[in-house]
Amino acid sequence: MESSNIAAAGIQSAVARFxxxxxxxxxxxxxxxxxEQVTRRLAERxxxxxxxxxxxxxxxxGTMLDVRA
Incomplete structure (x- = not known):
């Protein structure tokens, strides 16, 4: 799913900033x-x-799969 890929990229970016x-x-x-503490706290969020x-x-x-089943 595209949203998962975007979120994964967001996680990687935040970890890099941290x-x-x-x-x-x-x-x-x-x-x-x-x-720097604020920067790290924002990255955590x-x-x-x-x-x-x-x-x-x-x-x-999961819901879509349940509906189709």
């Missing part, structure tokens, strides 16, 4: 710590939202 923010935090001074899209698509597929 990891890059963690690397910046590791290298940088603490002056941008709050900004993006992952959660995209997981819900995958779950909803899976449920819809």
């Amino acid at each position: 990891e890059e923010s963690a690397r910046r935090t590791e290298r940088a001074q603490l002056d941008r710590l709050a900004e 993006d992952v959660e939202a995209n997981v819900k899209v995958v779950q909803a698509a899976d449920e819809m597929t």
Whole structure:
């Protein structure tokens, strides 16, 4: 399903943003710590939202299969 593919890409993008923010935090001074924390929190929320899209698509597929059976 297209929505699952889009959600998977969204998950990958959010994980990449999270990891890059963690690397910046590791290298940088603490002056941008709050900004990086917000970046990572937003990436976490993006992952959660995209997981819900995958779950909803899976449920819809299951429902369609049940209806056709």
